[in-house]
Amino acid sequence: MQDLNLNYSEDNAAYPLSGDYSLHRADPAEWGVYCSVYYNMAYNGFFKEERFDAPHGSRFWIHQGETRIGGVTMLPNKIYLLFFVPPFRETAQVMKLLRAQLERWSDRTQRIKAFEILPDQAELFARAGFWPDAFRCRWMQRPADRFDVSWDDRFAIESPGIEEDGLGGKRYAKQEEIAACDYASFAGGIDAVRRNQRTLADYAPDDANYTNERLLQGSTLVYDKLTGTLAANCRLCLQDGQAAVYRIGVLPAYRGMGLAGNMLKRALTVLHGAYPLLRLYVMEGNTAESVYLELGFVPGVPEIQTMYIPAENE
Incomplete structure (x- = not known):
């Protein structure tokens, strides 16, 4: 009899889900090809060069007997990038088995979270007992291009620097200033409500390890020359090998001056020739979306930010 109670371990190559279904650890590159085809064609069409083969996470094939019928990325307390291979139809049954496996693996004092839920998957996760997040988000993107950027003389423009953090990682040279700018923005x-960021400490930048020299050149710190205040900042990072906006913020007193648009134009200009496009992730209802649209960013399909199974004490 198969042991359904195997704890999660990087050493386990397979996990039985039931008498008929099982998970098998997958080669990320091969798994990525299947995910690129079957995850969601509208979403994949937007990210047409995406292969979903980044090395992070745990990729699994879902088997029915010896037949590969889908794939998923699963870790304790996390599930995302779930897809099924046609003509398989018993998706609700498998989804319930995946939930049961997650409950066996996970710390149940914490939520089990499902990420990157696309519109055609929401009902499937809901039927398995996942609660929907209130927020809807979507990616936007546009090609990198050259712009003539004109800054008001009252502002000084520079790119952020990187320094060692003493713990084997990196941090921004002006991290405290950047955190204060983000917090006030x-x-x-x-x-902030979506990310549950309520205090200044919640805004300590954690993206310094996900950038490079070209992305740093395209990132922007905008200073008010008169007061020395960091009035706005835009930081770029790598997202699955592509250039993306990690954070862009403008202090309330400096809004309406075109700073957000100028920072994005500067980013697109610096990236031109090095990256084909720039991406950003925006929540529906964010007023900044109009700035992105005016700059030619094209929105992708909406997605639920997360769905979750409540913790045992919720």
Whole structure:
């Protein structure tokens, strides 16, 4: 009899889900090809060069007997990038088995979260007992291009620097200033509510290890020359090998001056010739979306930010 109670371990190559179904650890590159085809064609058409083969996470094939019928990325307390291979139809049954496996693996004092839920998957996750997040988000993107960027003389423009953090990683050279700018730009807003960021400490930048020299050149710090205040900042990072906006914020007192648009134009200009496009992730209802649209960013399909199974104490 198969042991359905195997704990999660990087050493386990397979996990039985039931008498008929099982998970088998997958080669990320091969798994990525299947995910690129079957995850969601509208989404994949938007990310047409995406192969979903980044090395992070745990990729699994879903088998029915010896037949490969789908794939998923699963870790304790996390599930994302679920897909099925046609003509398989018993998706609800498999989804319930995946939930049961997650409950066996996970710390149940914490939520089990499902990420990157696309519109055609929401009902499937809901039927398995996942609760929907209130927020809807979507990717936007546009090709890198050259712009003539004109800055008001009251502002000084520079790119952020990187330094060692003493723990084997990296941090921004002006990390405290950047955190204060982000906090003042976002605290109490819709994005802060979504991310549960309520204090200054919640805004300590954690993206310094996900950038490179070209992305740093395309990132921007905008200073008010008169006061020395960091009025706005835009930081770029790598997202599955592509250039993306990690954070862009403008202090309330400096809004309406075109700073967000100028920072994005500067980013697109610096990236031109090195990266084909620039991506950003925006929540529906974020007023900044109009700036992105005016700059030619094209929106992709909406997705639920997360769905989740409540923790045992919720």
